[in-house]
Amino acid sequence: MNEHAGHEELARRVREAKVRLGGNCLILTHHYQRPEIVALGDARGDSLGLSRLAASSGARHIVFCGVRFMAESAAVLARGGQTVHHPDPFSGCPMSDMADVEDVERAASELDDACGAGAWLPVTYVNSSAEVKALTGRMGGACCTSSNAEKIVRWALGGGKKVLFLPDENLGANTGARLGVDPREIVRWDYSLPSGGNDPDALRSARVILWKGYCHVHTLFTAAQVDDVRARFTGARVIVHPECSPEVVTRAGESGSTEFMVRYVESAPPGSTVVVGTELNFVRRLAAEHPDRRVVELARSMCPNMFKITLAKLLATLEGLPDANLVTVPEDVRRDARDALDRMLALS
Numbered sequence: 584m585n586e587h588a589g590h591e592e593l594a595r596r597v598r599e600a601k602v603r604l605g606g607n608c609l610i611l612t613h614h615y616q617r618p619e620i621v622a623l624g625d626a627r628g629d630s631l632g633l634s635r636l637a638a639s640s641g642a643r644h645i646v647f648c649g650v651r652f653m654a655e656s657a658a659v660l661a662r663g664g665q666t667v668h669h670p671d672p673f674s675g676c677p678m679s680d681m682a683d684v685e686d687v688e689r690a691a692s693e694l695d696d697a698c699g700a701g702a703w704l705p706v707t708y709v710n711s712s713a714e715v716k717a718l719t720g721r722m723g724g725a726c727c728t729s730s731n732a733e734k735i736v737r738w739a740l741g742g743g744k745k746v747l748f749l750p751d752e753n754l755g756a757n758t759g760a761r762l763g764v765d766p767r768e769i770v771r772w773d774y775s776l777p778s779g780g781n782d783p784d785a786l787r788s789a790r791v792i793l794w795k796g797y798c799h800v801h802t803l804f805t806a807a808q809v810d811d812v813r814a815r816f817t818g819a820r821v822i823v824h825p826e827c828s829p830e831v832v833t834r835a836g837e838s839g840s841t842e843f844m845v846r847y848v849e850s851a852p853p854g855s856t857v858v859v860g861t862e863l864n865f866v867r868r869l870a871a872e873h874p875d876r877r878v879v880e881l882a883r884s885m886c887p888n889m890f891k892i893t894l895a896k897l898l899a900t901l902e903g904l905p906d907a908n909l910v911t912v913p914e915d916v917r918r919d920a921r922d923a924l925d926r927m928l929a930l931s
């Protein structure tokens with residue numbers, strides 16, 4: 584079966600495969616997936632919520648329709664005997680790739696030299712590789728999501744530590760602003776430069792150090808677009824994802840994770856207009872599911888990596904179980920990455 588077969592035929596064969604597999608297989612779909620993939624999934628949600636759902640289910644095979652780091656997180660949290668499968672092994676996340684484990688190890692050594700070992704902790708967004716999560720776990724740090732970043736950063740700062748926030752500079756900057764961190768105590772770590780491009784004094788006086796990574800889907804949004812939609816839709820509420828720049832977050836007035844956005848639209852009064860600044864597939868689905876509200880995208884911005892998961896690849900994975908597109912994480916990496924995720928879950 585190839586990509587050019589009709590959607591109806593592919594969808595029919597996916598449904599047949601699901602019936603054959605029964606309760607042995609669980610198809611998880613991230614909010615940003617194509618509509619035809621979400622329609623065939625058993626559950627949809629954000630990456631961590633789906634991974635936790637998988638681990639608590641009785642299914643032997645988890646087919647994760649999302650990007651690579653999400654499938655890896657599911658493998659890290661999986662129960663013994665569960666296998667995780669990713670329909671396109673080349674569906675990665677550029678933001679996750681911006682924090683290469685060797686660059687993070689070098690940054691750790693340079694921060695130790697400048698500030699002293701034990702003076703800082705890594706807080707790692709779940710949009711990161713299993714290796715970087717594992718390094719975070721070994722160093723006593725924690726993972727975070729866009730929902731709980733404030734809690735996790737507050738925990739680290741509250742212990743008197745500096746925070747190396749990675750890999751998303753904008754989520755870190757927006758979180759620091761919400762926590763009231765003095766902007767003069769926030770520096771940026773450019774991983775292509777020695778000491779991240781900072782002099783040792785700046786690192787010693789910093790409280791938050793932001794890794795220079797970003798999501799191109801969310802940095803596409805601008806403050807001018809927010810002004811423009813406010814002019815076009817009088818009285819509209821505007822909500823954006825915290826991976827947007829601080830300027831866009833400030834201008835929008837509201838920001839939150841995808842799960843927060845779902846609740847935000849649900850609680851908006853019928854007849855109201857909500858402008859949403861995040862991935863287009865998700866915004867279009869929100870609009871379709873809330874026809875009594877006007878839900879509009881801030882601008883058209885899609886994640887091409889999420890888009891790589893197609894019906895043909897999902898079908899090939901289901902028909903190739905238990906071996907097709909298997910996601911494996913070395914045991915030592917799995918154990919340490921799990922520590923960073925468990926620390927986050929305990930704190931939130």
Ligand code: SF4
Binds near residue numbers: 650677
């Ligand atoms: S939307 Fe951005 S952060 Fe999410 S998978 Fe795509 S590139 Fe990565």
